[in-house]
Amino acid sequence: KKWNPGHAFSLQSIQLRIATRGIQLLAPGGLMVYSTCSMNPVENESIVAQLLQTFEGHISLVDISDKLPGLQTIPGLTKWCIMGKNKEVYNSYEEVPPHMQSLARPNMFPPSQDILERLHLERCIRLLPHHQNTGAFFVALFRKLDKTVEVSSTQEETSQKRPAEEITFNEDGANFKRARYHRENPFIFFNEKDITGFWQEISEFFGVDPSFPADQMMTRHAADSGRNIYFVSDSLKQIVTLNQDRIKFINMGVRLLVRTDLRNDKDKRSLRLSQEGIAIVNKYFTKRRIVIEEQDLINFLSHAFTHYANVSQSVQKQLENMSQDLGSTICTFTIKQHNLEVPIIFVAWRGRSSFRPFVSHSSRKFYLSLLNIDHSTINDIIEKLTIEEKASNEPRIEGKTNNEPKIEDS
Incomplete structure (x- = not known):
């Protein structure tokens, strides 16, 4: 909820320094991918344009439009405007008011037409979410032609003097401050002892199919004491295993x-x-x-806790046939609309007398809208839910590992 378009003003300088350093470290003939999960040209095409001008004659932008056949993409932008914190639009630097000119800089806007023709920004690609049900991505591929000279700037020197620090920004997208990186423990993959020992009991509890690739799970501590257990693909596991001593992996899985x-x-x-x-x-x-009914789904999404007395007879019967142990339960429901089936799957905690679903407010709103419940009613439901959560002192979204709810009492 704290995001606003003005954050791109601060991010642009960070991204430009990272990409600049990447170009400097690249060997002649080498390739570097610059990619973001943003659609903001301030973080994308403006960065590419600045790099191509800074290292003109030393790097080129590779046309990758035909490298991934079947992937729907659109070309990079050659014209764009920028947007401020309050969604005000500026088509050129001349339109930026004086109090904003320290944030919105000239290099965030498109260069002149003659320069644009040399840069070939259309060789970048953009992936739009609605084209093939993906996230949004921007991708540019650079090739280094020969050895480049070092780029000297105050920002570059400052960032090199403080390699163990990162830059953060406030809600206005300004006022840099520096914070130390948090030291992370290395990732540890499950070994044979973990799989046949600790994991075996968990596997029996949840009825895990033997084909599940347990060796792709990992923690930051010993498997039987880790706060979180993560899962990665087999290819990523190989990359991590082969480079654990060479690369520091901060977050993955x-x-x-x-x-x-x-x-x-x-x-x-x-x-x-x-x-x-x-x-x-x-x-x-x-x-x-458990397979729930529509009214069960509405009850689960509308309340922090749903007592067993308020669930359908179908669910009560399934509970009778299930282990009485407290613990996680997978709830499923299928919405059928316009010859389409939309599966809804979420985790709930089975307590002594009630269920507690682990579903974020945004997901609850989405699921309720699929049930054709009007927006005003949904907003009322979420408002009442928030009051319930505050009254029970429960966090609304899972994952606050330093403040885990004491769910054994539910």
């Missing part, structure tokens, strides 16, 4: 399991499923699953 505050820390129930990883485990975890 999808969180599958999160440790709770159950009194017996070694108990199999002390790890709950993470909503973040439900799409991965769904086809492998065969136990502790």
